[in-house]
Amino acid sequence: MLFELEAVDYSRSGTPVLRGLSARLPEGPSCVAGPSGSGKSTLLRLLNRLADPQAGRVLHRGEDVRDRDPLGLRREVCLVPQLPALLEGTVEENIRFAGSCAGREPEVERLLGLAGLDGSFAGRDAAKLSVGEQQRAMLARALAVEPRVLLLDEPTSALDADARDAIEATLRELHRRLEISTVLVTHDLEQARRMADWVVRIDGGRAVEQGPVGELLRVS
C-alpha cells in the first residue's frame, strides 16, 4: 500500500481539521475528494511531512513517515501546491533549484515537455506566466527532483474547462511515460472519475468511504 493513515487527528490553530481519519491509498493514480474545508489539503500535507498529526500514524509503503528523513521523503513524495508558488526568477531557475535540492542536474527542456510547456518557457519570468502556465511550471519543477509519487493539490481549481482538460491530459500522459503514482486532491467528483483508479472521500475531517472509483462513483 502506498499510504495508510491510521486514526489521524490534526488541528490547526486549535481547530480540528482531521478527526480520527483512517484511509488507504494504493499505488497508481488515486484521489482524495471532498467539499471545501473537509481537510483534503491537510491530508496531503501529512503524506510528505509538511505537517505532522497530533495523533495517529501516517505510513508510506509500510513505514511510519516520522521514521524517515523528511527531506528524503519529500524528494520521493513531492507535493505540488494548489496556488502558484514559484520562486522569483525564470522558470529554468525554478527547475534548477528543485534539481539542486535533490542533487540532480535537471534536463530542463525534457521536464518542460513532460509538463506540457515548450522550451521557450525556460527563460520566462515565472511571475509573469498565466495561472495555467504557472501550474505547469510547478509540475516541471516537481519532476526535477525525480519523485516516485506526486501529490497534486487541486491542480485545476483555478482554471477554465479548456485549461483543466489540458492539465488532465498532461497528468495522464505523465502516468503513462513515468509510471509514478499520484494522489490528486479535488472537490470535483467528475474529475476523480476521470483521473483516478482509487478514491477516498472525506467530509468534516473524516473518511466517509474509499475504494475503486468504478464502484464508488458510478456514472449518474
Place this chain on the structure above:
Amino acid sequence: MTSSIEISLGEVAASLVLVALAVALSLWRRADLERDIGIAVVRSIVQLTAIGYVIQAIFDEDSLALVAALIAVMVLFGATQARQRAKRVPRSFVPLLIALSVAGVSTLGLVVALGIFEPEPRFLVPVGGMVIGNAMTAAAVALNRLGDEMHDRSREIEATLALGATATQAATPILRRALRSGTITLIDSTKTTGLIFFPGTMVGMLLAGADPIDAVRLQLILLYALLGSVAIAAVLATTLSYRSFFTPAHQLREPPAP
C-alpha cells in the same frame, strides 16, 4: 581639535521654541502628535542628562571596566528595544543580544587594534554608543522584515520545503532581503553624506571648533565603522533567528496566536 564649547541651560531652553513650533503644527493639522512630542522631549532631557553624568563619571574614573559595563547595559537595552519592533519573530532576544554584542565588541576591537583610536573611555564611550545604536536599528529593521516575509510568503516557503529543500534553502531569499532592509538606510545615507546633509559627529566637531578636515576624517572613520557593525548586527540577528520559524523536521511552524 581646539577648544570645547559651553552650553547653558538657558540656551537649551531657548531651543524648545522649535519644539513648540512642532507642537503648533501638529495642533493645526490635528495630527495628534503633541503627546508623543512631549514625551520625547521629557525622555530626551532625562535620558541624555543622566547619560551625560554617567559618561562624566566614567571619564573621571578613566576605567575600561566601567566602559565595558556601560556598553553591556546599552546592548541589553538595545536588544530589548529591538525585540519590541520585531514581534513576529519568535525568541529573538538572545539572537539580538549576541548580534549587538558581537557588532559592538568587534567594531570597537578593530578600531583599537588598527590604531585608529586609543583604548580610552573618551573614544570608546561615544563610538560604542553610536555603534550599538545603529546596530540596534539595523537588527530591528532586518528582523522586522524577516518576520513579515516569513508570514506573508509562507505559501512560497512551504512550496519550497515540499520539494525537499531544507529550512535554510527555503529561507535564504528572505534572509537576503532582510539583510538589505537592515543595512540599506545607512548605505544610502553614506552615499549622500556631505551633499544633502552633514552627519552628527562632523557637526559636533565643527561646533566645538575643530579643523574641518579633521572633522571630516573622523566622520569617515565612524561611517565606515558603522557600515561594518550594522552589517554584522543584521546578519547575526537574522541568521540566529530564522530557524525559530521551522521545526527540526524542516516544517514551517504555525504562527503564534495574535
